[in-house]
């Protein structure tokens with residue numbers, strides 16, 4: 001087995017990708033996942049890296065990610081195939097000294113290029129690494145219920161956050177900062193990447209209208225858990241809405257504040273009603 005594939009970070013990456021497939025977060029080639037490698041992980045894998053592929057412009061610049069290495073899903077590759085053949089469906093790439101171009105150094109052995117959403121990953125990683133070096137992962141997926149919820153809430157951070165916080169008690173504990181909401185935009189370019197970046201300054205979850213969401217975090221457990229929690233709360237909300245009965249609020253602003261006190265949370269008061 002290859003040295004790269006034996007690494008724990010890679011095993012965790014593959015498991016996360018496969019969990020996403022099994023949870024139906026990824027139809028066809030939908031979704032993408034990126035992991036910012038630690039220096040010791042790069043060192044451990046370097047004997048399998050090659051440095052002869054062309055540099056490709058990102059369309060965005062992230063100076064604070066200069067020379068960093070990332071594991072990224074391939075453009076047009078299917079999450080369901082990652083576990084079967086990681087070297088054909090993933091790549092490891094490095095950014096240049098300006099943080100504006102990348103070079104693939106491992107993987108995509110059957111051809112291809114990194115995810116078309118990689119610019120959104122880069123801008124999100126850039127914001128997050130400025131907050132804490134613990135942030136390692138950006139995960140983008142297309143879960144059914146959170147996408148459905150974007151059709152029935154007002155298009156703003158507050159409406160969507162409250163729809164989730166009110167639907168399941170765990171939500172305000174797991175994402176007390178709330179979620180950001182991006183209006184529908186053409187995916188895959190610098191424009192949506194910059195909108196996502198703005199919201200990643202405040203949140204670990206950014207939802208794209210009629211599209212899906214981005215989650216940021218430190219470990220695969222936490223990032224997958226965050227995605228799963230958002231989607232489950234959205235599922236509850238959509239199930240209640242589907243009954244046609246009015247949503248009876250059980251968790252109000254005071255309840256959210258009481259939870260924040262009990263669990264020592266930094267609850268985002270800007271998103272509360274009163």
Ligand SMILES: [Zn+2]
Nearest residue numbers: 030031211212
């Ligand atoms: Zn997408």
